Amino acid sequence: MTTETTTDLAEKDLAARAAELLAEHRASIDRLDAILVYTLGERFKHTQAVGLLKATHDLPPSDPSREAAQIARLEDLAIQADLDPDFAKAFLKFIISEVIQHHQKHQESEA
Amino acid sequence: MTTETTTDLAEKDLAARAAELLAEHRASIDRLDAILVYTLGERFKHTQAVGLLKATHDLPPSDPSREAAQIARLEDLAIQADLDPDFAKAFLKFIISEVIQHHQKHQESEA
Numbered sequence A, B: 001m002t003t004e005t006t007t008d009l010a011e012k013d014l015a016a017r018a019a020e021l022l023a024e025h026r027a028s029i030d031r032l033d034a035i036l037v038y039t040l041g042e043r044f045k046h047t048q049a050v051g052l053l054k055a056t057h058d059l060p061p062s063d064p065s066r067e068a069a070q071i072a073r074l075e076d077l078a079i080q081a082d083l084d085p086d087f088a089k090a091f092l093k094f095i096i097s098e099v100i101q102h103h104q105k106h107q108e109s110e111a
Helices: A006-056 A066-079 A085-110 B006-056 B064-078 B087-111
Strands: none
Touching: A006 A085, A006 B006, A006 B064, A006 B087, A066 A085, A066 B006, A085 B006, A085 B087, B006 B087, B064 B087
16 A cells, blocks of 8 residues: 655646546647537538539539649648648648549539 | 620629639638637747657657547547548547657757
């Protein structure tokens, strides 16, 4: 059996407080992830509509000038939001490539 | 000089309407991207705080059980938001790996 010293108790309090803070941050992250998923859901409806318009009017599936403008805009927004602009750019590239892949997959399955 | 037929004019109207619709969808996508960037900025502040707590309390940087729970939750949310669950999972994995890389980069630069 060990006798708890004042230092042991203070450390226990700190660890308990850290666990509480960790749980709070994780709850915020979970709420923010819900915003991200619903926003991506809404974004995807628009890219689907764009894909349909492009297919109907024989426009190319990807548009490098539009993508370049989006990336430049995202960099500005990222700086305003205190987010690493490289992260924001990598994020947009990931979404655009996933959207193109998804549309191609659907076009193939409908072909 | 060409004489425009009714069909030519109708096609022009359709093309103009398609261009309008395309512009509207792109404006929505741009607004949704601003939500995504600001939400990611907010999310990143929380993951930074989590990283700091973990470093202070000697906890491992990655937590597989937490990540598995997040992925399962995102799949449910994606279904509710009518978003491809595979896309949502790929998206979360991308963010988590970027966040871990970013924290490692910062830890190295501060070491």
